Amino acid sequence: MPKRPKIITVTGGKGGTGKTLCAVNIATMFKNESKKVLLIDGDVENPNTYLLLGGTLNNKSLVNYFKPQIVEDKCTKCGICAENCASHALLYLDGAVPIPMLTVCSGCKLCYKICPSGAIQPDSKIIGWKYRSEVNSISLLIGELKPSEARSAAIVEDLLKDVMTIIEQKPNEFDIIILDTAPGAHCDVELLINMADLVIPVTEPTKFGEMDLLRIIELITLLNKEYKVIVNRSSLLGFRDEFLENLSNKNIKILGDIPLDDDVVHSYCQGTPLMDVEANYSKDGGAYASFLKIYDKLKEWIHEKDNR
Ligand code: SF4
Ligand code: SF4
The missing domain is CATH 3.40.50.300 (P-loop containing nucleotide triphosphate hydrolases)
Structure with a gap:
């Protein structure tokens, strides 16, 4: 081994x-x-x-983070995503499309996985970079x-x-x-x-x-x-x-x-x-x-x- x-x-x-x-x-x-x-x-x-x-910073690559994007036409306004978001990152008022609050969203993707209508699409946000080099x-x-x-x-x-x-x-x-x-x-x-x-x-x-x-x-x-x-x-x-x-x-x-x-x-x-x-x-x-x-x-x- x-x-x-x-x-x-x-x-x-x-x-x-x-x-x-x-x-x-x-x-x-x-x-x-x-x-x-x-x-x-x-x-x-x-x-x-x-x-x-x-050395210097070389070979830059992006670090992306999941961000939920809600497709309003598909959303039935059931509120399931907001109820289950442990970070309370989806602002939901009865009968309205939830609003993601990205500053508190942990990017866990749970809302995307559990939305019964497929109304949450994966989107991404750049949160930083990585560099790989040899010095x-x-x-x-x-x-x-x-x-x-x-x-x-x-x-x-x-x-x-x-x-x-x-x-x-x-x-x-x-x-x-x-x-x-x-x-x-x-x-x-x-x-x-x-x-x-x-x-x-x-x-x-x-x-x-x-x-x-x-x-x-x-x-x-x-x-x-x-x-x-x-x-x-x-x-x-x-x-x-x-x-x-x-x-x-x-x-x-x-x-x-x-x-x-x-x-x-x-x-x-x-x-x-x-x-x-x-x-x-x-x-x-x-x-x-x-x-x-x-x-x-x-x-x-x-x-x-x-x-x-
Ligand atoms: S779970 Fe899906 S359908 Fe229900 S409120 Fe959230 S985004 Fe809309
Ligand atoms: S990705 Fe996770 S933390 Fe962010 S809104 Fe969806 S369930 Fe909440």
């Missing part, structure tokens, strides 16, 4: 902790060892993995929500459908799939965590960081997923040891920590990952060495997982 790729979801309860930095550099370290890597940007309101990889031998799949649209989870679901198709049809195409999530603990993030073999929440050594980390760990635990934490900017104001000890005392599993390092800032500015072997960063730098330790631990985790 072919081995399917391992899926690692990089997440974090709070914005700006360095999720994308970690996702991109972990992807780069696997790529450096000639692994076939697919990196998915599921932060669909702010997709920016490609910027940190120095420095890393395959990128990016979702982007259209401004003013609210259905970010639908874009994430669409990305995950592509992942499932790849896994089912070409299980050997990739060795590793890395999913980068939006911040927070909402349904988009839940979908991406639910796909993971390992979840990496990224935090920083502050009270806010800890509070949001605990929230995301609660979600990960509810979903029964394995996780290991990265503490980014760990040398911030000298709280590293205290913060790591505090996490240990709470039995929180730690994958590693990354200290503040100018090279990380340079990598953001230049759009070149810190761990890119071709890039001109210090190979003795604190962040570089820390990422290598994290990578070693990930390889150990893969080895253990393959031998369980």
Whole structure:
């Protein structure tokens, strides 16, 4: 039986902790060892993995969403569609043709399926885009929500459908799939965590960081997923040891920590990952060495997982 790729979801309860930095550099370290890597940007309101990889958005495709269109001539005004719409997205007044309210419609298609008169036609609405490209031998799949649209989870679901198709049809195409999530603990993030073999929440050594980390760990635990934490900017104001000890005392599993390092800032500015072997960063730098330790631990985790 072919081995399917391992899926690692990089997440974090709070914005700006360095999720994308970690996702991109972990992807780069696997790529450096000639692994076939697919990196998915599921932060669909702010997709920016490609910027940190120095790439561009290519091969755009539309993400459409079902929208009900009511054919007035066929509608008997029975109200069955409105009665059964769990989102209350069909405004129905006795004896009138229902009016779809698209801002609350979930696109579930139930009304279309149950209308006894065939008066509901499937129509579609563009809610965003997907991009597929290859940057420095890393395959990128990016979702982007259209401004003013609210259905970010639908874009994430669409990305995950592509992942499932790849896994089912070409299980050997990739060795590793890395999913980068939006911040927070909402349904988009839940979908991406639910796909993971390992979840990496990224935090920083502050009270806010800890509070949001605990929230995301609660979600990960509810979903029964394995996780290991990265503490980014760990040398911030000298709280590293205290913060790591505090996490240990709470039995929180730690994958590693990354200290503040100018090279990380340079990598953001230049759009070149810190761990890119071709890039001109210090190979003795604190962040570089820390990422290598994290990578070693990930390889150990893969080895253990393959031998369980
Ligand atoms: S179920 Fe069909 S026929 Fe009945 S009100 Fe809705 S659209 Fe009209
Ligand atoms: S698609 Fe689903 S949510 Fe939208 S109007 Fe129809 S039943 Fe309601």
